[in-house]
Amino acid sequence: MIYIPQHFKVFRVFKICPPLEGARLVAHFVRLGILTLLHFTVFGRRIYLYGSNNMAAAVVGISPNAIVISAYTLSGVFSSLAGLLELGTITIPNFQVLVPYTIPALVAVIIGGVSFRGGEGSYIGVIAGVVVLQLISSLLSLLSTSQAIREIAYGLTLLLVVAAYTGRRRE
Numbered sequence: 822m823i824y825i826p827q828h829f830k831v832f833r834v835f836k837i838c839p840p841l842e843g844a845r846l847v848a849h850f851v852r853l854g855i856l857t858l859l860h861f862t863v864f865g866r867r868i869y870l871y872g873s874n875n876m877a878a879a880v881v882g883i884s885p886n887a888i889v890i891s892a893y894t895l896s897g898v899f900s901s902l903a904g905l906l907e908l909g910t911i912t913i914p915n916f917q918v919l920v921p922y923t924i925p926a927l928v929a930v931i932i933g934g935v936s937f938r939g940g941e942g943s944y945i946g947v948i949a950g951v952v953v954l955q956l957i958s959s960l961l962s963l964l965s966t967s968q969a970i971r972e973i974a975y976g977l978t979l980l981l982v983v984a985a986y987t988g989r990r991r992e
Contacts, residue, residue, distance in 0.1 A: 851899065869934065890992070928950075929953075934946035957975075961974055
């Protein structure tokens with residue numbers, strides 16, 4: 822059996838004040854960095870331009886390969902950072918430990934207005950999607966539903982939101 826070394830747990834143990842653990846503090850700094858990167862740099866504007874209209878981005882001289890590769894690279898870096906922060910909260914490593922978060926995360930992002938095709942969406946919209954999904958989850962918890970029912974509710978919510986976006990785009 823493999824155990825996690827103690828130095829990975831530093832972010833869970835380190836507390837500035839009761840609501841701010843080390844992992845949350847790191848997450849807040851990362852959020853501020855991402856917001857700054859996306860809204861106040863040329864790189865961030867290029868990502869939004871490429872996502873909203875990749876043909877226009879190519880016309881103005883933005884390399885599509887560079888944008889896609891750098892966006893996926895940043896995604897991988899931040900995913901690995903999130904994995905390291907989560908590693909501090911578990912005791913035995915398991916590849917399946919974060920699988921239950923996959924569908925709710927996707928649903929929250931789509932509820933928040935992020936397009937499957939890219940170029941649309943905002944940080945505030947995603948936060949609103951997380952709040953809506955948390956309200957649904959809390960309601961289902963109050964009703965003492967099983968995890969399977971919650972997954973079905975998340976899937977139905979995703980279907981309804983996608984259908985609403987599809988209907989809105991046709992108009």
